[in-house]
Amino acid sequence: MGVITLALIANGSLAANAKAPAWVIISCAVAISLGTYIGGWRVIRALGKGLVEIEPQQGMAAESASAATILLSSSFGYSLSTTHVATGSILGSGLGKRGAEVRWGQAGRMATAWVLTLPSAGIVGALAFKAADGIGGQAGVSAIFVVLAAASTAFFMRSRRTAVTASNVNEAWTGSVVPAPAG
Template identity: 80%
Template sequence: MSSNDLLMTLVVVTALSFDFTNGFHDTGNAMATSIATGALPPRVAVALSGVLNLVGAFLSFSVAATIASGLVQSHLVTPTVVFAGLVGGILWNLATWFFGIPSSSSHALIGGVVGATLAAAGGHAVLWHGVVSKVVLPAVLSPVIAGAIAALGTYLVYRLTRGVTEGVRNRGFRIGQIGSASMVSLAHGTNDAQKTMGVITLALIANGSLASGHKAPAWVIVSCALAISLGTYVGGWRVIRALGKGLVEIEAPQGMAAESASAATILLSSNFGYSLSTTHVATGSILGSGVGKRGAEVRWSVAGRMATAWVFTLPAAGAVGALAYEAAHGIGGTAGVSVIFVVLVACALAFYLNSRRTPVTAGNVNAEWTGSVAPAREPVGAAA
């Protein structure tokens, strides 16, 4: 194997690793409310989400095109730049998963790639108009829009069913949540799986293996779909708890309204190629469901902490991406990428081993997010 082939292999493996972390990091976007209301058992929920993420990855490729050619000048990008950007995204994903923070995997990836590009080629290599119109504006508007839709939907649901007993209403909407949660998982595949497809395509273009503007090859589409699906099945349990219980004490009608709002917002954005954060959308929807129900307790302080993490995601991942590029470039060539790859694997292993030391207990989920106890740690795949 030539050094160039080894370099591209490391880039593809790292990209698929990011896709895997995206899957377990963002499982809560689709299934948090269904698990919280008892509509679906945890294992069934994440298995269903995994399958539908796989299906959704084949339904739309507009977001992949945006990532591949709409954010940076592809002729100024090298495989090393793409690799460094992926390192920035993965490390931010691992750190926020470790502390149970529902941050944006999408923005971590984009921030990492933009930061590495800035370090390698300067500000002129970034298509700032594309970053603002396709990333920043959707990040600001999508949770507001999803929240407004969820609030209106929740209000109408309770208004129209005010003559129905609470038990009958909740049972009916738990059944409805199976459909709405499934739509969110499908929508997640149409948006988030596309981002890694776009990054691998960008690396292939930078390597000269594809012509500029070329669409993702079939093997890229299949491998990314499988990676995000597998990551979803593994499950991001601490993020599920934060979204499902940390923001609002949610009931089945609210859950169905929130999930329907999330699915509609994500699918519409995917159609136009907007690389939005499904985490932002899901959080906005859940908050909206709390606003729409009279007497519901909305923990705005928790939402504020989440929003703070969102603000720091792009620059933090960008800084890590830039540092990774400088380190890999300083060492030089494939050797530099190989060294950073080994460091990345070591960091991932450290996060995983530390997460297993203190499993979370059933009573401290809300306390974790209200600040009364230190964030608990749990193993990936622990029972919810």
């Protein structure tokens, strides 16, 4: 939401002291909701089964630690990634439980993904801008939107081949976010 509002201000579409327009707030809420709906079970499985086998008490401790960390940092004006804070809290709850197994290989894969995310997003953003600018005007923006929507749809369809759902999210960890087939 902040990035979109900043882009609108930088473009001169909004005044420097303007608040985020309603359409920006609604668009971001819809995007976040769709992301949670589409990928939420995979995230729950990766963190709650793959990183550490957490139990309700550990989950409560991790969520409380995450909330406290985010609220405290916000009061000082620091912005933190809720994903990183929650993952760190889950790791901490795993380390704090006697006999708990932290799967460091899974943690390493997650850290690698985090390191690659920023430059990858930057490259995709730069390529999208260059392509949209090359086509020009609204047609360029529309073309990039269609391409990115098609890519997102393809990723979604691929993820549905091996779906993680409420019915299989708690299956035994097999080394993959995708549970082993029942049977």
